[in-house]
Amino acid sequence: MKSTLVLSDVHLGEGHGRDAGCALARLLTEHTHKDLIFAGDTFDLTLGPKTESTGETLCRILAHHEPVRAALRAHLGRGNRVTVLPGNHDAALKQEETAGELLKSLEPPRDEALxxxxxxxxxxxxxxxxxxxxxxxxxxxxxxxxxxxGAEPLGTALMRDFVGPSGALSFAHAHETSPVRGLVRAFREFGPRAPQIILLYFRVALALCLRAARKDELHADEQEGERALKELARKTGLPEEQLRALAELRESPTHLSAKETWHRLYLDQVSAGALFTFAATQALSNPGLSLPPALVATGLFIKRKLEPIDYHERMNEAARQAAHKIRELLGAELVVFGHTHSAHEEPGYVNLGSFGVARRARPYLVLREDGHHELRRFEAT
Incomplete structure (x- = not known):
C-alpha cells in the first residue's frame, strides 16, 4: 500500500480555478511517487449549460486547465493510481459517459490506474x-x-439553474444571507442587471418548491439507489446490511420536502415581509379592521428575522457526528471528508477543507504506508 495524497474541493471550472489548478500541478511534482485520491468536487460540472452533456462540460474544463491535465497524465505515467470520488458539484462523474470522458482525456497507461x-x-x-x-x-x-x-439536491440545482445562468458566482456560498442583505448585495454587485437576476432567483426558487412537491418522481431515485446498493455489496463483498446502515446516516435531503425547500430558499421570510407590508398599508387606511392581521404579520416577520442562520456551524457539526458514527459502524480508525470548505482535524476525523477555495495555504492529506496521516498545507508562491 503506497503513501497517498488526498485532497478535496479543487473546484476547477471553465472560467475559474486557474490558481488552484496550477497549485495542484506543482503539488504533484513534489510527490511524484504517491497515489492520489480526489475526495469530491474536483470539477464544477453544475455550472455547465443544460444544452450540453456533463461529459462535454468536463472536456471544456480540462481543456481550460491544460497544466492539470498534463500533470495528471504524467502522474499516471509514473505508475501512480488516481481515484476520483464524486461530490455534489461533480456527481455526474457517476455517469458512464462522463467518467469515460475523464478516462479518455487523461489517457492512463492502463484503465485500472484511474x-x-x-x-x-x-x-x-x-x-x-x-x-x-x-x-x-x-x-x-x-x-x-x-x-x-432535475433530481439534484437543492444546493446543486441552484448552482445549475440560477448561479450558472446568471453568472452570480459570488452567491454560490451565500448560505447565511437574508432577503434584505441579498437584495442590497445584488444591486451593489450587478447594478442595472440586479432586477433580472432577482427575478430569475424567484422563478427558480418557486420551480424548486414545485419540484419538491412531486414526491413520487424524486423518491424513485431512492429506490434506484437501493438496487445499486445490493449490486455494490455483490461486487465488493461488503455486507449489504453494513452498506445500508452507512447509507442511512445521511441527512434527510431538503429537496424532498416542499416545506423545507420553501424555508431554505427564504420564501417564508419574503412572504412574511410581503404580508407585513400589505397588512400595515391596510391598517393605515382602516386601523380597526386590519390591526389584528397586521400584528400577526409583524410577529411572523420579526420571528423570522430574529432566527439565527447558522448553516456552516450546523453543517460542520453534522459532518463531525457522521464521521464518528461511521468509525463505530465500520471500525475505521480515520474518516476523511471534504465539502465544508473548513479544514479540521481531531482524533479519528479529518476534514480537508478546500484545496481550491483556499488562497495560499491549500490543505491536503498524506496517508502514509505505516497507517499514520498528516494534514498539510501547500503554500502557493
Whole structure:
C-alpha cells in the first residue's frame, strides 16, 4: 500500500480555478511517487449549460486547465493510481459517459490506474468520502442514486439553474444571507442587471418548491439507489446490511420536502415581509379592521428575522457526528471528508477543507504506508 495524497474541493471550472489548478500541478511534482485520491468536487460540472452533456462540460474544463491535465497524465505515467470520488458539484462523474470522458482525456497507461467510485473508498483503516451526504441541502435521495438533472439536491440545482445562468458566482456560498442583505448585495454587485437576476432567483426558487412537491418522481431515485446498493455489496463483498446502515446516516435531503425547500430558499421570510407590508398599508387606511392581521404579520416577520442562520456551524457539526458514527459502524480508525470548505482535524476525523477555495495555504492529506496521516498545507508562491 503506497503513501497517498488526498485532497478535496479543487473546484476547477471553465472560467475559474486557474490558481488552484496550477497549485495542484506543482503539488504533484513534489510527490511524484504517491497515489492520489480526489475526495469530491474536483470539477464544477453544475455550472455547465443544460444544452450540453456533463461529459462535454468536463472536456471544456480540462481543456481550460491544460497544466492539470498534463500533470495528471504524467502522474499516471509514473505508475501512480488516481481515484476520483464524486461530490455534489461533480456527481455526474457517476455517469458512464462522463467518467469515460475523464478516462479518455487523461489517457492512463492502463484503465485500472484511474478509477471513479460512486460513493466512497477505503485506504487501509481510513474511510474517505466527500461528505455532502451529511449536509441536507446537498444530500442526494440515496448515496447511490443515479445522477439525473432535475433530481439534484437543492444546493446543486441552484448552482445549475440560477448561479450558472446568471453568472452570480459570488452567491454560490451565500448560505447565511437574508432577503434584505441579498437584495442590497445584488444591486451593489450587478447594478442595472440586479432586477433580472432577482427575478430569475424567484422563478427558480418557486420551480424548486414545485419540484419538491412531486414526491413520487424524486423518491424513485431512492429506490434506484437501493438496487445499486445490493449490486455494490455483490461486487465488493461488503455486507449489504453494513452498506445500508452507512447509507442511512445521511441527512434527510431538503429537496424532498416542499416545506423545507420553501424555508431554505427564504420564501417564508419574503412572504412574511410581503404580508407585513400589505397588512400595515391596510391598517393605515382602516386601523380597526386590519390591526389584528397586521400584528400577526409583524410577529411572523420579526420571528423570522430574529432566527439565527447558522448553516456552516450546523453543517460542520453534522459532518463531525457522521464521521464518528461511521468509525463505530465500520471500525475505521480515520474518516476523511471534504465539502465544508473548513479544514479540521481531531482524533479519528479529518476534514480537508478546500484545496481550491483556499488562497495560499491549500490543505491536503498524506496517508502514509505505516497507517499514520498528516494534514498539510501547500503554500502557493
Amino acid at each position: 478509477s471513479v467510485r460512486d460513493w466512497f473508498t477505503n485506504f487501509g483503516p481510513a474511510h474517505i468520502q466527500h461528505g455532502h451526504l451529511y449536509d441536507a441541502d446537498n444530500a442526494f435521495a440515496h448515496p447511490l442514486a443515479p445522477f439525473r438533472i
